[in-house]
Amino acid sequence: MSLPSAPNASASYFQFQQSLDQYVFFSPLTMGGASGRAVKIHKDLFLPFFCVVDPNTHDGQSIIRQIENLRTTCTIVRKETGSGYRNNPPQGDKHKTQLGKVTSAFHQVLIIKNLHVHYRMSQEAGDKAPGIYISSIRQINRDAGGAPGLYEQQSSVRGGGGGAKKVENQQIDGKKVYINGSAKTITKAIFDARKTTKDDSSLLFYCPASATDEIGVLGKSIKSRTTTNTINELASVLKKNQKASRGVTWYVEGEGVNVLNEAMKQISGELTTHQFNLINPATNTAKLIETLASKKAKCEGEFFQYDSNRKALISIGIQKDEIMQAIGKLPAGKNYDIITRNYIVKFINELPSMGTRAAAQSTLTSTTKTFVQLIKTAGTYRK
């Protein structure tokens, strides 16, 4: 995974103290004083936060407002004395480990929408009053509990949007198949499938939000049963249709690219009749393109698309050179493909300049700008 990961939520108090200079004020409203407690956030959370929270949306605004409301938190401040001794004598590693476990238990969590915000309340050197320190965030999306797998759209008397039915035989020869990004329900994923493929008879490979979360930008290293099932099911579909005579056209969006990346590890042999289109890929795209090329899968025409997705922007921004190299290794295109390939290369070349500028914001230590202001500034670099 090439995207930045959030700091560990269970970091000990000692680690916290060592990284105090890495905390910046969250927003102009949370700089302490008359407006309430100060709320600070770890600078390393900039990119994960940028990917997950869009201040231009209703949900993004709700999250920002709720975090700002932490300034009114009224909690008993626990005196953290390091070793527990008055004079703070030298601490052994074992003692630090034990105490780390205890202190981590005092982390508090604000759950707002799809975001878990881990914070602690503490008064550190330079603080006039106890403040809030946000040390980690996690994304946990909601879904309607739809099972992962292959679905076909069911047209009804009212036309499209008539529901979805699971395809048990997993036959996709000659079809267009869409793999969703982070979609709450199959209803939404089916809508996206129809819109992306421009085909009412296209199929959907549904990845539940819990699976895309786990192997996404703020994911965890352990895979749940749902995630494993999703990956295995996609691998099974690929294996069954490996030699599809009429070909298969895949449209893979956002976090769905991660699922494809994982499923590809289980595929041996070639996928010569499979065409892949990547839309807003938020993964190690370069590695995926190399894998697809090694399996002789087709990456032709406009196989790479981007439309203002934050995660994809950061992802592409970070690994621009690798992606360009991977595209360079693809088999040479023919006729119109040559023009399209040049267009994609030019597009990717220009895109990361916006992404890296957004990423560069995270290195700023400006005291005049707060975290949210930087997020908004970074957002203006989006296409």
Added chain:
Amino acid sequence: MIFPKNIIGPKFEKGDLISFQFDGAELIFRTPIIPINDQNIDEACPLKNFHGVNTSDWSTNDQDRPYIQLSQQLWCYENARTLDDIAQSSLYMSLIECTQQDSERNTLLIPESFEELMLSWMDYSFANHVKPEDRMPNGGSTSNPYKLKPIEKQHLNWLSVQVRFVPEAAPCPMCIIPINNRFVLMTSLEIESLHYAGRTNPYSNELLKQFEFDLFEDFLSHIKVEYTPETIAQINLLNNKTPA
């Protein structure tokens, strides 16, 4: 409408009015103003005037009838206390063209033939989704698997039905509205319960289902079809009614 148990979200009464013109009729309804979110859908048909419209380039439904979505919206309802998204709602307004034969026979303007035609359309699409409990206990001619019932209106009655869009799902409310002798409007609302990993939704499926039906009834109260005097005269003539 007052939402139950701290549910918050878009309200139809505060929605935007949107109108579409047809031969002999005008359709007006309110679409809810939904917040901007990545996962929301908020689309309205750019075509507003359907006078003599050519439907040859429209998509077709399962019965090969041309159709177009006048609006399709998808949004979430939230729990006011936690601001969690607790349910996803999808609202469709599909305009369907009947056959030329039905159009010439004015099937949509005569309540008996309209009901008969709609039942056959329902059977075509949803007969396989009907479960034994949807039918009347004695089955046969008294069964009413789609819970079809007319909604009394001044000139042309609407039809209320309940259908399962997928066999496993619970029935959803749908309303069928005759617009003129050529077009029929089908509108439906579905609410799906959302769960965060490791947490159950505090709102039960029963409560959300009831909310879905109440919400749909509220939506119907914001739909209006106005007919021209000529169309009203034609409806009266076809149904042997004395003009008011």
